Amino acid sequence: MPATSEAAPRHLLQPEVLAGLANLDLIARAVVEGFLTGMHRSPFFGFSQEFAEYRAYTEGDDPRFLDWNVYARTERTYIKRYVGETNTRLVILLDASASMGFGSRAVNKLQYAKYLAATLAYLAARQHDAVGLIVFDEQIREHRHPSSRPGQLHGVLHAIDRTTPGTGTDLKKPIERFREFEKGRGLVAVISDFYCDPEAFLKGVAPLAYQGQDVALFQLLDPQELKPELKESALLEDMESGEKMEVSPIFMRSRYREKIEAHIANLKKAAIGMGAEHMLVDITQPLDAALRSYLSFRQRRGGVLGR
């Protein structure tokens, strides 16, 4: 029964359902398996080595990758390229600041972020990619170097699982830590609500891009942050600073929405400007959209990276 076989995994990707599962490992497995089961017709099928194209040899290319058969036939030097013929590294930068504890539904942003991080880690491990993790707020709270050794996934999932909301947000520190310890190229997935100045953020993340890292930004927002509904004026308290502010429902319905949309647009623009991928994630939506974005991003980057 195709209908039910597709509906069941889809159902499993709902955040509320995932919240009922106690084990993060189980959550990641359920999400990934369900996701992969549902995308058997997708262009992302198969990660084995597969010929992609020939490219003319240029100075500096490794002569080992020359296709001598073609050279024999044409007396021209070509380099043979494959899709996903090499494993890559994924480092997840998980924002565990206090603002991530916000949520208007059963699952808050941090919980959703943990599901997403676990799922990405599981997916990467399944592809034999090395997986690393940096959990941060104002400080670096957890740092696991990327590795594809057996047991790494379990350690990463365990670190994700014990993450709780901390204090403020400082994106600069995890990025500096990353640059300090992670010299190789790979994927960097930043999961955060990105309540920061886009310009400052750009300055922080740009060095990663210059280092050759492929950066994917997962911006997690609650519907109440995207389209807040206030029946009467309220005194809102900042979850990180404790600062209070009286806001009117009129502002939240009009001006605030404009500002949050502009903020997201600016962030996206900044990400594009430095070659990064920005994905806005509504935490009430299933995880497959985020995973799909991630795989699409990996495919694009992987295609470029493959040799």
Added chain:
Amino acid sequence: MTLLAPLFFAGLLAIGLPLWLHRLSAENPNKQRFSSLMLLEAGEPRRVLAKTLQYLLLLALRIAVITLLVLAFVQPTLWRPPQAAASGSARMHIIVLDTSASMAAGDRWDRALDAADDIVDSLASEDRAELIAAGRVVEVVTAPTLDRAALRQSFATVEPGVFPLDFGQLMRALDGIVRGADLPVVLHLVTDAQATGLPTRFGELAPRGAVELAIHDVAGGEGNVAIETLAGSALDGSLTATVQSFDASARVKTARLEQNGALVEERTVELAPGARAQVSFGVLTLAAGPNRVRVSLAPGDDLPFDDTRILALRRPEPRPVLLVAGDLRLQDAFFVDAAMVSLAALALEPQTIAADALAETALEDYEFVVVADAGALDDAARAAVTDYVASGGALLLGLGPRSLSLAEVPVTGETLGGSGLGGDGDAYTSIGTLDASHPALRGLDALRAAKFFRYMPVTPDPADAVVMSLETGAPLLLERAFGDGRVLLFTSSLDREWNDLAVQPVYVPFIAALSNHLLGGAGFSSEAELGSTLALRALGLQGGQIFDPAGEPALGLGGTDDVLLDELGFYELVGGGRNEIVAVNFDVRESNLEPVDAATLERWQALGQPSAAAPTAASAAGTDETVPTPLGYWILFLVLAGLGVESWVGNWHLRIRRGMAA
């Protein structure tokens, strides 16, 4: 506890204000946690009513301050049983303030008030006190009370009057008040102890009962010069004033004579210490009607009331009176004629004619007619007299021996029933009832001394007013309004024939009073004593009005009440086509400011007996009244303390809030 102004309790509604303010909050109770304020903009802070009260300690303090403030306005008084009274030491202090005219001299009154204040200061808390003003009458100003403030306030309501004070009468008047007291009495007499106020008998100064007497002498060394008398004759216009000095030093005064408000003459008077001088002024030219004559001394002195004396003089106009005798050889009109001639002030011009000449006489030329014996009138004379009276004339009709044959009184027509008494010749009767309020009989009680041997019993007509009757009950003097005139009927003879009235001293005043009445009150007395009354009936003024010296209407003369002459000056009486004035002068007894000598004062004070220490049963009952303790000052103190604490607590809260904001 007594609340003197309970309406102020409405002020407690102000408690609602802090209750409301303490619910007001600048902090929105709709508090929510939000991920970041980075993209938010502060809206207009909204003051909202919180569901719960804030700053409860501050609120309690503010409510307490408001409540205490309201209580301060309400003026609660705590009444507690007087402990000292229960122990029997409470006393009743009767403070008598002398308000006689002499107390206005110099600063005697200020000293009297100071003395009264000192008395109140010296009272024990359980002592009660009352204030009495002693002037023309003894007036209880404040009932016995423990409230010192009320007592002091009542001092301001009393001031010296213009009347003299007799200490003997005062002590008698205080007797009833002293006897009514239910506590041992201390009688405080605040007075200048004027020597002229002492009674004839010293014993009259003794208070009745066990009363402790304390005399507070406030007399000073004030000097005084007074116009003692002012006598003038309307006949010759002479005027003489007697000026008396009560000063220890020689004085020179100027006596100013004013007539009807215009200065006429000034005389300088030199007075040796304690001397008396007479000032005779030039002949006054009196204007028609009443003249207001005023003599005053300049410069004035400590007692201004007696620096002026007034006199009302009316220029006399000859008044022809017709006396009708039975026979000119008889003397039945002789005594009346003699009496009238002696009444110079009335300026009567009696003319005696025989009865038979009456018909040919023009009666309208005479002010009134006196017929000595009605029996002498023949028919023509009766008709003439009747016409005269009916047209507004006045007639005095006597009944003498010639009237014995009459069956009825001529003119008025009352029935005559033969003669009364006269049987054995020695029998007589006297006046039984006498209407002293009648203007013709006012002050003539001496008439009762007259013996009436014969009279004509008259059966009064309902229109007759019997104003005097004999002991036998027979009318002696009747009055009848007849036509436009009036008739006085004397039922005995006007000479010595049937009575001895004509040889009594009262005869001339009696004839004067009858003449006055028949003249319509023209001989009205123009001088009255201060404090006396004007008997409205005696004035013979109908439908008129009386004005006091200030020109204000005093009392309508249509009523029956007498007018009290309690102001110095000219009282004006207008009514019945007449205009009269009455001069009311100061009582010269008050002019002598000399106080009682110290020895006499000491003897007087010794007349008081210290009251027994132990209270009687009645005095014990008197201690039921509790002692008031005003709580106002305590409450105000608490308000101030509350405000201080409230400020401190409020500042403390403010500091905390500022700290939070920082």
